[in-house]
Amino acid sequence: MANSSNGNYAIKADKLSVYYGEFRAVREVDLGIEPRRITAIIGPSGCGKSTVLRALKSLCELIPSVHTEGKVVFGGRNIYELDVDPVEVRRRIGMVFQKPNPFPKSIYENVAWGARINGFKGDMDELVESTLKSAALWDEVHDKLDQSGTSLSGGQQQRLCIARAIAVKPDIILMDEPCSALDPIATLRIEELMHDLAKDYTIIIVTHNMQQAARVSDFTAFFSLSEDGKRAGTLMEYGETKHMFTRPEKKITEDYITGRFG
Amino acid sequence: MNKTYLRLTVRKPSLNAPIVASQSDPNAKVPVQQMPDLRRRPRLRELTINGFLFLCGFLSIFITFGIVYELGKESFLFFRNRQWSSTNKPLAADINPEQTVFEVEASGTPLQTDMNYRIEGEIIHIDAIDGTSLTVQRGFDDSQPAAHRAGLTLEAELRPNLLEFITGTEWAPHNGKFGILPLLTATLIVSGVAIVVAVPLGLATAVYLSEYASPRAHNTLKPILEILAGVPTVVYGFFALTFMTPLLRSIFGADTVNIYNMASAGIVIGILILPFVSTVSEDALSAVPRSLREASYALGATRLETALRVVVPAAFSGIAAAIILAASRAIGETMVVAIASGAGPNFTFNPFEAAETMTGHIVRISGGDMSYNSVDYNSIFAVGLMLFVMTLILNVISQRIVRRFREIYE
Ligand SMILES: Nc1ncnc2c1ncn2[C@@H]1O[C@H](COP(=O)(O)OP(=O)(O)O)[C@@H](O)[C@H]1O
Ligand SMILES: [Mg+2]
Numbered sequence: 001m002a003n004s005s006n007g008n009y010a011i012k013a014d015k016l017s018v019y020y021g022e023f024r025a026v027r028e029v030d031l032g033i034e035p036r037r038i039t040a041i042i043g044p045s046g047c048g049k050s051t052v053l054r055a056l057k058s059l060c061e062l063i064p065s066v067h068t069e070g071k072v073v074f075g076g077r078n079i080y081e082l083d084v085d086p087v088e089v090r091r092r093i094g095m096v097f098q099k100p101n102p103f104p105k106s107i108y109e110n111v112a113w114g115a116r117i118n119g120f121k122g123d124m125d126e127l128v129e130s131t132l133k134s135a136a137l138w139d140e141v142h143d144k145l146d147q148s149g150t151s152l153s154g155g156q157q158q159r160l161c162i163a164r165a166i167a168v169k170p171d172i173i174l175m176d177e178p179c180s181a182l183d184p185i186a187t188l189r190i191e192e193l194m195h196d197l198a199k200d201y202t203i204i205i206v207t208h209n210m211q212q213a214a215r216v217s218d219f220t221a222f223f224s225l226s227e228d229g230k231r232a233g234t235l236m237e238y239g240e241t242k243h244m245f246t247r248p249e250k251k252i253t254e255d256y257i258t259g260r261f262g
Numbered sequence: 263m264n265k266t267y268l269r270l271t272v273r274k275p276s277l278n279a280p281i282v283a284s285q286s287d288p289n290a291k292v293p294v295q296q297m298p299d300l301r302r303r304p305r306l307r308e309l310t311i312n313g314f315l316f317l318c319g320f321l322s323i324f325i326t327f328g329i330v331y332e333l334g335k336e337s338f339l340f341f342r343n344r345q346w347s348s349t350n351k352p353l354a355a356d357i358n359p360e361q362t363v364f365e366v367e368a369s370g371t372p373l374q375t376d377m378n379y380r381i382e383g384e385i386i387h388i389d390a391i392d393g394t395s396l397t398v399q400r401g402f403d404d405s406q407p408a409a410h411r412a413g414l415t416l417e418a419e420l421r422p423n424l425l426e427f428i429t430g431t432e433w434a435p436h437n438g439k440f441g442i443l444p445l446l447t448a449t450l451i452v453s454g455v456a457i458v459v460a461v462p463l464g465l466a467t468a469v470y471l472s473e474y475a476s477p478r479a480h481n482t483l484k485p486i487l488e489i490l491a492g493v494p495t496v497v498y499g500f501f502a503l504t505f506m507t508p509l510l511r512s513i514f515g516a517d518t519v520n521i522y523n524m525a526s527a528g529i530v531i532g533i534l535i536l537p538f539v540s541t542v543s544e545d546a547l548s549a550v551p552r553s554l555r556e557a558s559y560a561l562g563a564t565r566l567e568t569a570l571r572v573v574v575p576a577a578f579s580g581i582a583a584a585i586i587l588a589a590s591r592a593i594g595e596t597m598v599v600a601i602a603s604g605a606g607p608n609f610t611f612n613p614f615e616a617a618e619t620m621t622g623h624i625v626r627i628s629g630g631d632m633s634y635n636s637v638d639y640n641s642i643f644a645v646g647l648m649l650f651v652m653t654l655i656l657n658v659i660s661q662r663i664v665r666r667f668r669e670i671y672e
Contacts, residue, residue, distance in 0.1 A: 062559060064476070091562025101553035104576050104669040114561035117571070150669065161557070168561055 010035035010172055010202040011056055011093070014078075015070035017232075018048070018055050020063070025051045027232035028070065031221055033172070038194060038203045040213035040241065043223030044256070048233025049206045050098075052223070053174050056204070057093040058086035075171075091118055094165030096175040100157035102149030102164070107132075107141050110149040110160055114168040127167060135163035136193050155186025162193065166201070173197065175205040179212065191216050210257060213241065220244040222253050333650055336643030341424060345637040346380050346417040347436050349373065353381070353414050354394065359407035363397050370415065371437075378402060378419035381410050385419075420637055427644065433607040433623075435641040442648060444607035448524060448617035449649075452599055453592035455528025455613060456535060460592075461585055463532075464539025465574075468581075471540070472547035473569040491537035499601030502530035507602065514614065522604030522616035530602065531595050535588040542587060546580020547573055551671045579667035586660035590653040596621035620645050 009032040018026040026048040033039050041049050051060065058079055060066045071078040079089045091114075102110050111128045120127065128145070132138040137159045141152070149160050158178055165173055175194075179187040194203055194216055207213050213220055221238040225231050237244065237253045248254045255261050351370030366373070373379065373396070375388050385405040390397040401407035422440035430441015467487070471480055506526040511519045519525070550573050558568040574581065604616025605626055618626070624642045632639045 057560065059556065059559060062556075087562050087564055090560055095556075095560040097553060097556065097560075099553060101551070101557045103554060103557065103572060113571075114563075117561070117563050117567050164557070164561065 008035065009033055009073070012073045013052070013056065013070065014073060016052070016055060016072060017069040018051050018060060019067050019069075021065045024230070024232045026055065027226060027230075027234045029235045031235055031238060033202060033204060034219060035202050036198060036200070037218040038198050038205060038216055039219040039221060040217035041204065041206045041221045041223060042208075042210065042213050042256070043233070043236075044225070044261070045208075046231075046233075047223045047225050049223055050176050051233070053095070053176050053204065053206055056172075057095060057174060058089045059095070061086065091168055092171050094168065094170035094173045096158070096161050096165055096173065096178045098177040099181050100154055100161055102152070102157050102160050104148060104150050106146045107149050107152070107160060108145040111163050111167045114164055118168055131163045131167040134166060134197070135159045136189065136196070137163055153186070155182050155189060158182060158186070158190060159193065162190070162197075166197070170201070172202045172204065175203065177206050177208060180208060187212070210245075210259070214245050217241045222248075222256065224252060224256065330650070333643055333647045336640060337647040340640035340644040341422055341427075343640070344378075345420040345422075345435075345640070347420055347438065347637060349379070349416050349418050351416050353410060353412050353416075355412045356409065358409045359400065362400060363395060365394050366396060366416070368394055371418075373416065373418070380417040380419065381414055382408065384408050384410070422641075422644070431609045435637045440641070442620075442645065444609040445618060445620045445623050445645060446648070447609060447611065448599075448603070448607070449593055449619040449621070449652075451611065451613050451617070452524045452528040452531060452603060452619055453589060453595075455525055456531035456592040456595075457585070457589055459529050459532025460535045460539050460588055464536045464584075464588070465543055465581065467536070467540040468543035468547055469569050469574065471544050473565065473573060487537045487540055490533070491541075493534075495534065495595065495597035496601070498530050498534050499598045502526045502598055502602035506530050510614070519614045520604070520616045522602060523614045524599075524603050524617055524619075525613035527599045527601075527603035528613065531592050531598050534595065534598065535591050538588040538591055539584050542584035543577070543581045546577035546584065549580065549671060550576045576669060579664045579669070582663045582667070583660045586656050586663070590656045593652055593656075594621060594649065596625055600625050620649050624649075 012032040013029050016026065016029045016031075017024055029052060031052075041052065043049055054060045055068055056072055056074075060068060068080055072080060074089065075092070077084055079086070103113065105113065108128055111131050112124050115124070115127055129138060129142075132141065137156060140156060141147075141160075149157065152160060158181075162173075162178075179190050182190065191212065194205070197203060205213075205216065218241055219239065220241045222236045222244065223233050224236045226234050237248060237250050239249075244253065245257060248257060349371045351373060352367045354365035354367050357364045373388060373391060375391055377388055379386050379388065383405060384400070384407060385402040387399040387402040388396055389399060418438060420435070420438040420440075422435075426440050427442055429443065430439065431443045432439040432441050433444050467483075471483060475483065503522075503526070506529055507519070507521060507523065510523070510526055510529075511521075554572055554576055555568055558572040563572070599619045599622040603622060604618060605622070606616070606618055607623065608615060608617035610617055624645055627638050627642050630638075
């Protein structure tokens with residue numbers, strides 16, 4: 001692994017495999033994420049990017065047939081140990097999904113909800129305001145906080161989802177193709193927002209868009225299907241974005257980045 | 263529409279012309295490009311099916327209007343027509359057409375002043391009563407004063423009015439008591455009990471089925487619920503009478519709980535409508551997209567928090583519709599109340615007492631002999647109309663709620 005780590009990862013996958021029933025969708029991934037940096041995960045469709053992301057925050061086990069092997073080390077613990085509470089893990093790792101999915105509640109409630117269920121005791125109005133400001137949404141919605149979150153435009157909805165995620169003060173934010181349903185201008189706003197957030201948060205973003213990965217990320221992980229015919233996703237190459245996009249080590253990475261497959 | 267059709271008709275020959283030319287002259291030097299045939303085609307099958315579907319839709323609307331018309335017509339008779347009911351009180355002596363003071367026998371139901379009575383074809387209006395002696399106006403309401411023989415009985419005029427109908431606390435149409443409140447409260451109490459039973463149980467079942475149950479549990483429970491929905495209501499009626507009532511009596515004491523009582527019928531109707539609440543609510547819950555649940559879990563919500571504070575509110579309109587649907591089903595339920603909640607109107611708010619609901623009253627009265635346009639006959643149509651209006655109001659409310667709170671998930 002060609003990165004500048006000093007070994008202090010925000011979260012680290014260690015020989016992580018994920019199975020849907022018998023099918024191994026992700027095979028033995030070793031991936032250490034640098035704190036307060038943006039790490040992009042790229043790779044062709046179906047190579048397990050979303051699966052890895054879910055596995056990092058214990059979301060996979062909501063699907064009954066899924067089981068994992070290997071470790072995910074977070075906060076000094078393997079989150080798949082039996083005495084680790086997945087609910088607590090999920091709270092500390094936020095997630096933004098591919099399609100904006102605000103709750104059909106008011107904008108205010110969308111932001112406040114997560115904090116509320118996690119026992120937030122402070123000034124809720126203040127939390128909502130500061131969170132919406134960090135999500136670069138306050139100016140657009142401050143006068144209609146009681147409107148439904150679903151009434152906003154797609155880009156605004158996605159920023160609301162980001163606000164919702166950061167309102168619970170997570171350590172890490174995972175984003176699964178957060179801009180794929182948005183137009184270029186909304187995409188740009190989200191990318192700017194990610195830059196700001198990276199001062200305080202560790203961000204992992206899955207993206208289909210090579211330019212986006214190059215623009216926003218400090219590190220890039222390239223996933224692809226294994227070449228043994230079993231169609232399991234594996235980590236092919238991982239390193240600093242500027243190296244990956246200029247001098248990739250593997251041929252397959254270069255082919256993918258230059259658009260020759262995928 | 264018309265314009266387009268005209269234009270197409272006009273262009274028809276020119277569209278075809280090149281094709282005809284190329285066919286008639288295969289050796290033509292200049293190859294003519296084959297034009298597609300764009301003429302409008304008659305689609306008979308489409309048309310027939312269209313017509314058939316329209317007829318089906320029309321039929322259901324027609325039937326609805328028919329029912330409303332019939333109910334309305336008969337209840338209109340009830341409110342407009344004067345009804346006559348025998349007092350069994352005979353004249354004590356023969357009277358002549360001019361006589362305004364005369365004697366009646368003491369037997370029969372008591373008479374009242376300022377009321378109209380009928381003797382044969384003549385209507386009289388009683389101004390004063392002094393023991394068995396009456397002071398009356400003869401030939402009232404354009405009837406002809408005539409001589410009447412001793413022994414003829416007086417018939418009392420019954421004239422229901424809308425105000426009495428909705429505020430009166432006594433229902434005995436043949437005695438001139440037209441207050442529907444006893445029937446209405448009984449209906450509301452029975453369906454209230456049913457809703458109190460069905461909503462928590464049905465909602466809990468729906469949440470369990472859609473959020474917690476494993477596919478196996480789901481596949482076992484769902485058919486059982488459907489069986490519950492398929493049991494004939496008469497069976498539920500006897501279940502109420504022979505199981506629920508004894509159970510209530512053993513819990514609350516036989517002195518408190520009448521053999522026929524509204525609570526027992528209400529609880530059993532609650533069980534009867536439970537499948538409505540649970541299946542319709544479950545559909546609403548399952549329609550909430552997975553992504554909302556994921557968002558909730560991703561924020562560190564537990565399963566219960568996700569189910570009760572994200573999924574249930576997101577399905578609110580569907581659940582409200584389910585509850586209202588079930589409520590109107592409970593209000594209209596007849597067999598169980600006819601069997602288990604007692605015969606005879608009773609104005610009470612105690613669910614352990616016997617009282618007749620609107621539906622129960624209608625079946626009991628219509629079970630006996632009735633002549634057309636009699637008080638009893640017309641009165642049950644008025645009750646039926648009331649029932650119809652209540653369920654109509656519920657339906658309107660439900661539609662409002664659905665429209666106001668519906669979230670459209672693609
Ligand atoms: N819920 C699921 N059940 C079964 N297989 C799944 C499920 N989700 C994803 N998969 C499979 O796992 C593989 C990886 O999927 P995914 O992680 O969504 O890929 P990506 O996000 O890289 O496109 C695919 O082959 C997909 O078919
Ligand atoms: Mg994906």
